[in-house]
Each structure stands twice: as structure tokens, then as C-alpha cells.
Amino acid sequence: VPTDLRLNSRRTGAVSILRVAGEIDLSNCARAEAELHAARDGARVLVLDLREVRFIDTSGLRLILEERQRAQSDGYRFLVTSSSSAVQRLFEVAGLSPEDGLFIDSPDDALQDHGR
Amino acid sequence: LTATSAGDRFEMLAAVGDVADVTLSLEDTVQRLLAVVVPSFADVATFDAIDHTGKVRRLGALVGGPDGRRQEQALLVRSHPASASAGIPYTIATGKSQLLSPVTDEHLRAISIDEADLELLRSLGLRSTLFVPLRSRGRTLGALACSVSSSGRLYDEDDRRFAEVLAARIGMALDYAGLSESVSGLEQRLEAVLANLAEAVIVRDAGGRMVFTNDAAARLLGSESVQDVSGVSSEELMARYDAFDEHGRRLTLDDLPNARARLGERPEPLLVRNIIRSTGQERWLLHKSTPVLDDSSEVAMVVNVVEDLTEVKRAELAQRLLAQAGEALSSSLDYEQTLQRVAQLAVPELADWCGVRMRGDSDLLEQVAVAHVDPEKVALARSYGEAIQIRVSDPTGAAEVIRTGRAQLLGEITDEMLERIDVPAERLALARDLHMRSAVIAPLATPGRTPLGVLTLVMAESGRRFDERDLALAEELARRAATVIENARLYTEHTRIADTLQHSLLPGDLPHIPGFHLASLYRPAGEHNEVGGDFYDALPVSGGWLVMVGDVAGRGTEAAALTSLSRYTLRAAARLLEDPLASLQQLNLALRERPQLSLVSVCCVLLRPGTGQCRADVVLAGHPPALHLHDGTPRQVGAFAPFLGAYDQARWSSERVTLDPGDQLVLYTDGVIDTVGAEERFGEARLARVLVDTGGAEDTIVRIDRAVQEFAQGPQADDTALLVVERLAEHRPSNLSPKAGARQVDQLAT
Numbered sequence: 001v002p003t004d005l006r007l008n009s010r011r012t013g014a015v016s017i018l019r020v021a022g023e024i025d026l027s028n029c030a031r032a033e034a035e036l037h038a039a040r041d042g043a044r045v046l047v048l049d050l051r052e053v054r055f056i057d058t059s060g061l062r063l064i065l066e067e068r069q070r071a072q073s074d075g076y077r078f079l080v081t082s083s084s085s086a087v088q089r090l091f092e093v094a095g096l097s098p099e100d101g102l103f104i105d106s107p108d109d110a111l112q113d114h115g116r
Numbered sequence: 117l118t119a120t121s122a123g124d125r126f127e128m129l130a131a132v133g134d135v136a137d138v139t140l141s142l143e144d145t146v147q148r149l150l151a152v153v154v155p156s157f158a159d160v161a162t163f164d165a166i167d168h169t170g171k172v173r174r175l176g177a178l179v180g181g182p183d184g185r186r187q188e189q190a191l192l193v194r195s196h197p198a199s200a201s202a203g204i205p206y207t208i209a210t211g212k213s214q215l216l217s218p219v220t221d222e223h224l225r226a227i228s229i230d231e232a233d234l235e236l237l238r239s240l241g242l243r244s245t246l247f248v249p250l251r252s253r254g255r256t257l258g259a260l261a262c263s264v265s266s267s268g269r270l271y272d273e274d275d276r277r278f279a280e281v282l283a284a285r286i287g288m289a290l291d292y293a294g295l296s297e298s299v300s301g302l303e304q305r306l307e308a309v310l311a312n313l314a315e316a317v318i319v320r321d322a323g324g325r326m327v328f329t330n331d332a333a334a335r336l337l338g339s340e341s342v343q344d345v346s347g348v349s350s351e352e353l354m355a356r357y358d359a360f361d362e363h364g365r366r367l368t369l370d371d372l373p374n375a376r377a378r379l380g381e382r383p384e385p386l387l388v389r390n391i392i393r394s395t396g397q398e399r400w401l402l403h404k405s406t407p408v409l410d411d412s413s414e415v416a417m418v419v420n421v422v423e424d425l426t427e428v429k430r431a432e433l434a435q436r437l438l439a440q441a442g443e444a445l446s447s448s449l450d451y452e453q454t455l456q457r458v459a460q461l462a463v464p465e466l467a468d469w470c471g472v473r474m475r476g477d478s479d480l481l482e483q484v485a486v487a488h489v490d491p492e493k494v495a496l497a498r499s500y501g502e503a504i505q506i507r508v509s510d511p512t513g514a515a516e517v518i519r520t521g522r523a524q525l526l527g528e529i530t531d532e533m534l535e536r537i538d539v540p541a542e543r544l545a546l547a548r549d550l551h552m553r554s555a556v557i558a559p560l561a562t563p564g565r566t567p568l569g570v571l572t573l574v575m576a577e578s579g580r581r582f583d584e585r586d587l588a589l590a591e592e593l594a595r596r597a598a599t600v601i602e603n604a605r606l607y608t609e610h611t612r613i614a615d616t617l618q619h620s621l622l623p624g625d626l627p628h629i630p631g632f633h634l635a636s637l638y639r640p641a642g643e644h645n646e647v648g649g650d651f652y653d654a655l656p657v658s659g660g661w662l663v664m665v666g667d668v669a670g671r672g673t674e675a676a677a678l679t680s681l682s683r684y685t686l687r688a689a690a691r692l693l694e695d696p697l698a699s700l701q702q703l704n705l706a707l708r709e710r711p712q713l714s715l716v717s718v719c720c721v722l723l724r725p726g727t728g729q730c731r732a733d734v735v736l737a738g739h740p741p742a743l744h745l746h747d748g749t750p751r752q753v754g755a756f757a758p759f760l761g762a763y764d765q766a767r768w769s770s771e772r773v774t775l776d777p778g779d780q781l782v783l784y785t786d787g788v789i790d791t792v793g794a795e796e797r798f799g800e801a802r803l804a805r806v807l808v809d810t811g812g813a814e815d816t817i818v819r820i821d822r823a824v825q826e827f828a829q830g831p832q833a834d835d836t837a838l839l840v841v842e843r844l845a846e847h848r849p850s851n852l853s854p855k856a857g858a859r860q861v862d863q864l865a866t
Binding site: 026057062066094 | 740
């Protein structure tokens with residue numbers, strides 16, 4: 001049974017935002033990964049907007065950690081926004097701390113800083 | 117008759133030339149030419165021409181003597197017998213002249229059409245008659261008939277030779293006057309067009325006589341040239357074939373459009389599958405027939421156009437068959453069942469009988485599928501297949517196909533060939549009962565691999581014979597079937613390897629830890645052919661026991677390699693380093709050295725059994741917390757910390773709990789809490805509720821497993837590992853071996 005996952009990307013200047021809604025798990029993370037790669041192309045700032053995500057499993061967390069590592073080595077900013085408590089809990093279990101510099105409250109923050 | 121001397125005859129020829137030199141209408145030319153012939157050379161003369169419909173048409177007649185005018189009128193409307201066996205029609209059809217001298221009553225009967233016509237001919241008092249062809253530019257345009265009556269002379273061979281010369285001149289004169297234009301010009305043009313058509317064209321007159329065929333028709337009828345087929349009747353042609361409609365219903369001559377068109381109808385085209393009796397060759401022909409009506413609306417001719425659609429139908433069949441085979445082949449992993457369906461598809465369109473033999477463990481080729489067009493013969497075909505033992509070492513046939521990987525076409529199987537096969541008499545009789553006539557043996561092989569077996573197609577009752585196209589289709593069908601079988605075998609093999617690997621990644625038996633009881637459950641997700649990413653372990657370390665449950669991101673061989681690395685690194689480190697945190701650091705370093713991001717989550721518990729109190733240090737790395745069950749109440753234990761392999765620098769910390777007798781520690785992977793339900797995921801809260809007032813370690817595992825199974829919607833998405841550590845009450849020594857307990861629960865998983 002494929003899990004509900006909706007992906008929507010947009011770009012403003014050098015900022016690319018991939019908005020995700022639904023659930024990210026083993027059954028659909030390949031699709032999310034492909035979309036994330038497409039959104040990254042040519043962007044200086046890549047924002048993964050997870051505010052409408054209800055659930056994320058380790059395969060989704062791995063996607064975030066991989067992107068974070070790639071951003072460090074390739075020299076672009078990778079930011080994540082999330083607001084669901086379930087997702088926050090999963091980040092917590094995974095040891096992703098707010099001090100990581102990975103999280104922002106809203107994609108608007110990124111646009112204000114880099115969008116023009 | 118006046119023109120008997122050479123000089124007179126030369127005068128006649130010159131007179132014909134004079135007529136030709138003057139531009140006149142055809143009618144006037146005819147009249148003038150008749151006047152040259154009568155009375156110099158004949159008492160009665162007629163010209164006939166053949167028109168574009170193949171009909172003989174009277175151009176003119178001249179009768180000398182006092183009664184001439186009346187007799188001319190009768191002769192002008194006279195028609196000829198349909199048969200070209202005598203008289204003017206014979207001369208026109210064959211181009212040969214005839215000398216009737218003297219004319220007998222039998223001659224008259226042969227050329228007359230009825231009694232009245234016979235009376236007319238008798239009334240002319242004919243004594244001697246010559247029929248000579250009117251020719252021009254190498255073609256017969258018609259015929260000249262000259263007769264002697266009242267003048268009493270008899271024609272001889274000299275006269276015949278002169279008449280031929282005269283007729284040739286007259287033919288040219290008529291041609292110049294436009295006879296060709298009016299009657300045969302159209303025919304010539306049509307013939308040129310029709311001759312070059314790819315479609316076969318056969319034109320028959322009202323009597324069914326073939327009046328025109330083109331090269332394509334001759335080829336279709338299996339002849340070298342048009343001459344070979346002209347004059348062949350429909351009945352004779354039909355006897356050469358077995359004809360069927362698209363639904364397999366046998367057709368007779370009356371079913372064909374030609375028969376309907378002869379009645380003046382305009383029939384729909386009919387697709388006919390015919391099998392040439394002599395060769396067994398199958399063809400698909402589209403028959404189109406159109407009647408051509410004469411002036412009186414009678415059917416003068418039927419034009420039959422036959423289009424050879426064999427290639428189109430074959431391509432259609434091949435495409436449909438392969439598509440259906442594709443469906444059948446993808447529907448099941450049980451390949452014997454699948455092969456039976458493929459065999460069934462081949463019958464009856466591709467073959468009367470289809471069998472599949474597979475190479476088993478021995479040298480024998482075993483029959484695994486049989487289909488026959490005749491339901492009553494299926495059993496016969498099967499017992500034949502079973503009776504005939506084919507060994508890979510046999511010199512010819514299926515064995516040879518297996519060894520060489522090359523398909524064989526036995527275009528025609530003769531009795532002699534059957535006799536040459538060294539089989540007992542009763543088998544030979546069986547083979548005869550099946551009427552095998554033609555066969556194709558194709559290897560079940562994927563490119564570059566040893567054939568797994570053979571697909572055999574046999575033609576019997578239908579009388580058809582296989583050709584190169586059938587061979588190609590059979591090869592393709594067999595190749596596709598082989599691919600599916602290979603995949604099914606690889607799948608089985610893969611599953612076996614995965615199982616073996618999986619077992620190497622899990623401890624064979626959990627160790628016996630004094631004062632404790634361990635139970636575990638492992639449920640890999642998916643198709644049983646992929647190695648899961650979850651693992652658990654329990655091992656003695658200095659100062660106690662290390663118990664752990666871990667999860668590696670991903671699945672398959674990559675995950676298996678990572679699992680192996682993680683489990684053995686932790687094992688090695690834990691034996692050397694007292695502090696479990698140091699072991700985790702060690703694994704983290706190992707994972708960071710890998711080229712790609714390698715993430716492992718783990719929950720480690722260091723059990724420190726003491727004389728009184730028993731302490732346990734719980735460490736989490738990217739892993740959900742352990743559950744401590746105390747007094748029937750679950751409580752989460754462990755501080756959240758990053759995955760191993762995520763960061764170069766990371767810190768993990770341990771949380772210490774005290775285990776009282778009867779307490780349990782439940783370690784699990786996210787496969788449990790991430791399980792998809794109808795509304796939501798299983799979750800940590802639901803897990804905690806399941807564990808309230810649980811019994812022993814086994815009860816805990818059974819409860820979790822049952823709750824997850826009941827909750828789950830759809831197939832299990834992720835691996836699930838559970839490990840429960842129960843501290844035994846001091847007064848209750850374990851009478852159940854921990855090994856046995858662990859094994860019992862493990863069996864729940866299978």
C-alpha cells in the first residue's frame with residue numbers, strides 16, 4: 001500500500017523550496033529523493049518544507065542527513081522546516097538537535113535572507 | 117469464284133491495301149473489305165471480332181446471290197456457342213485456321229447454337245468453309261469466315277494458305293480503321309495495369325471460364341506463368357485447398373464471393389484461411405469479387421481480386437500470442453503451471469499440439485506441459501510424451517536442440533522418418549495415431565545460457581506444415597518462457613541466499629545469562645528474498661552482558677554488508693572496551709570511513725548483574741527508547757542521540773535503570789512503532805499500552821506481535837526485531853532453558 005505523499009517544488013531566485021505533504025517512508029522515499037535532487041539543481045539554498053508532513057521514518061531521516069552532508073561538501077545551504085509534533089519527536093529520537101543549524105521556522109526566513 | 121489465279125489473288129490483296137489507305141469509319145471499312153472477298157473468293161463471308169469482355173461480336177456479313185440480303189440479316193445477328201471447341205470461337209481462342217471441306221451436317225451441328233441456328237446454316241447450302249484468324253500486331257482480333265455454296269467449288273490447302281494471308285491484311289486494315297481502339301485498346305491498357313498489380317486478379321466469364329489472370333494470380337495459384345493457370349476452373353482450384361473462414365468454419369466454392377457475384381450480387385469481401393493440400397502451407401487471402409454486367413444487365417464477367425494477407429495475419433498472430441504469453445508468464449512464479457498456459461496459447465493457431473519438456477536433475481527430459489487442439493487427444497498426446505523417453509545424450513531431435521541451443525524445423529514428417537526413430541512398435545503406432553505431419557522444436561533458453569528444456573510444436577490433423585516464420589515465432593515464445601523460468605529459479609536461489617545471510621546476521625541461539633531470561637522475535641519484511649536491515653545480539657563483556665537491537669537504513673545486500681560490519685564491530689569493541697559508549701564511538705568511526713553515508717541506529721544495554729541489585733545502562737543512538745517494565749508499568753528509558761555514522765563528532769550517553777526481579781527491558785526496532793494502520797502508525801503510546809501488566813518475556817513478545825498484526829493494514833513494510841530481557845525472580849530458577857524459550861518464540865515468526 002503506497003503511503004500518501006505529495007511533493008511540490010518552487011523556486012525564487014537562488015532559493016529552491018520543496019514542499020512535502022503526507023508521510024515519508026520506505027515505500028515512497030525514492031520519489032521524494034528524486035524530487036529533492038531536481039529541486040537542488042542550481043540552487044544556492046535548498047529548503048525542505050515539512051510543515052505538512054505527519055510522519056517520517058528512518059529512510060526519510062536518512063534522506064535529510066544525506067542532503068545535509070552533501071550541502072556541506074558541495075557548498076550550498078540546506079534547511080528544513082517542520083511543525084508537526086510527530087515529526088519533531090522523530091527528529092528528536094534521531095538526535096537531530098535544534099542547534100544543528102538545519103532548522104528554520106518558515107521558508108520565508110530563507111527567502112528573506114537569500115531570495116533576491 | 118473468279119480469283120483462282122495468282123494474279124487475281126494479288127489483285128485482291130492490293131484491293132485490301134487500297135481500303136486500308138483510305139480513312140474510313142470502321143463500318144465502311146468492314147463493308148468494303150467484305151466486298152473484296154465476296155464474290156471473288158467466297159459466296160458467303162463474315163467478320164467477327166473479340167471485344168474487351170471476351171465476347172465474340174459479329175462485325176459484318178456479305179452473302180452473294182439473289183437471296184443474299186435476307187441471309188445477311190440472319191447472319192448478322194447470329195451468335196456463337198460459349199464453348200470454344202469449334203468454329204469461329206475456336207479460331208479466335210487458338211489463333212488457328214480451320215478448313216471444312218466438304219462441310220458435313222455434323223460440322224454444322226458443332227458450330228450451331230440451337231435448331232433454328234442449324235436450319236439457318238443448312239439453308240445457306242454451304243459446301244466448303246474456311247475459318248482464319250484476323251490478326252494485327254501479333255494479336256488475334258477476330259476471325260474471317262469464308263464459305264462456298266452455289267458456286268460449287270471446294271477449298272483446298274492452297275486456299276487456306278491464301279485465306280490466312282488475306283485475313284492478315286484484312287486484320288491490319290481493320291486495325292487501322294480503329295477496331296483495336298474500339299474493342300481491344302481498353303483491354304490492352306487494362307491488361308497492362310492489371311498485370312502489374314500486387315493483388316491477384318482473376319477474371320472469369322459468365323460460364324466460369326478464366327478469361328484473364330495476372331502474374332500475381334499465377335503465383336498465388338502456385339504456377340510459374342499465366343499460361344499454366346489459364347483454363348483452370350474454380351472447382352479444380354478449390355480442390356487444391358482446404359478453405360476456412362476466420363472462425364475455422366470450412367468453406368465450399370459456393371461460400372466464396374465469386375459464386376455470389378456470378379449471380380449478380382455484390383458480395384462483401386471474405387477473409388479465407390486456406391491450406392494448400394499438397395504442401396500444407398497456410399495462407400490468409402482476402403477475396404473480393406465484383407460482377408461486370410453487359411448491356412442487357414446480365415453478368416458478363418466476374419472480376420476477382422485476391423489479396424494475400426498472410427504476412428499481416430501472421431504478424432497479428434505473433435503479436436497477440438506473444439502478448440498473451442507475456443501475461444501468462446508474468447502471472448505466476450509456478451513455472452510448470454505457466455508453461456501449461458503457454459502451451460495452451462499455442463493451440464490451435466500456431467500448432468495442433470504443443471508440448472514442453474524440461475531438463476530435470478537426471479539426463480532425462482521430462483514432459484511438463486501438453487496441449488492439443490482436440491480435447492480427446494490430449495491424453496493420447498500426454499501418454500505419447502511420457503512413453504517416449506528423451507535423454508540429453510540422444511543423437512537427434514529435442515536432445516540435439518538442447519545440446520546445440522538451435523531450434524529445428526521438421527517441415528514434413530514422413531512415415532519413413534517415424535520408422536527410422538528407433539522405438540518399439542507400439543510407440544510407433546501411437547505416433548501414427550497422432551498423425552504427426554510437421555514439427556518445430558525450439559530451445560527454452562535465454563541468450564548465452566544452456567537451454568532449460570524444449571518447446572515442441574506439432575501439426576497433425578490440420579495438415580498444415582511449419583515454415584521459417586513459425587520457427588521464428590516458436591523460438592521467440594520459447595525464449596520468453598525461458599526468461600521467466602530463469603527469473604523464477606533466480607528468485608528461489610536469491611531467497612535461499614538471503615535466508616542464509618540473514619541467519620548469519622543474527623545469533624543462532626541467544627546465550628544463557630544467569631539470572632535472566634531472553635526472548636526474541638525477528639520478522640523480515642518483503643518477499644523473503646531480501647536481507648533485512650534489523651539485527652539483535654547478546655554477548656558477554658567484561659563486567660556483564662551486552663544486549664542490543666539495531667537497525668540499518670536500507671535493504672538488500674548493501675544493508676546486509678552494513679549490518680555485518682555493525683554487529684561484528686560492536687562485538688569486537690565490546691570485548692575490548694569496558695565502556696559500551698566507547699564501543700559506539702568505535703563503530704561510528706568505522707561508519708564514517710565508508711564512502712557513502714552509512715547510518716545505523718542501535719539500542720545497547722549493558723547488564724551488570726550484581727548479588728543484590730542489578731543495574732542496566734541503556735544507550736540510544738538514533739533509536740527509539742527501550743521500555744522498562746516494572747510493577748506492570750512500562751517506562752521509556754534512554755537519552756536520544758544521533759545515528760551512528762551521521763556525524764564525525766557526536767556524543768552518546770547512558771541512562772541507568774535498576775532491574776528488580778520480574779522486571780523486563782523491551783528493545784525493539786522502528787518496524788514495530790512505524791507499522792501502518794487504518795488511520796495512523798502504531799506508535800510509541802500504543803506499544804506502551806500493550807505492555808501494561810504483561811507476563812513473562814514470551815508473553816511480552818506474543819502480545820506485541822499480536823497487537824502489531826491486528827493493527828497492520830496491508831503487507832508488512834519494514835523489518836521488525838524484538839528482544840526482551842527479563843530478570844528472573846530469585847526464588848524461581850528457570851526451568852525453561854533460555855535457548856529453548858528463544859527458539860520457541862523465533863518459530864512464531866515463520
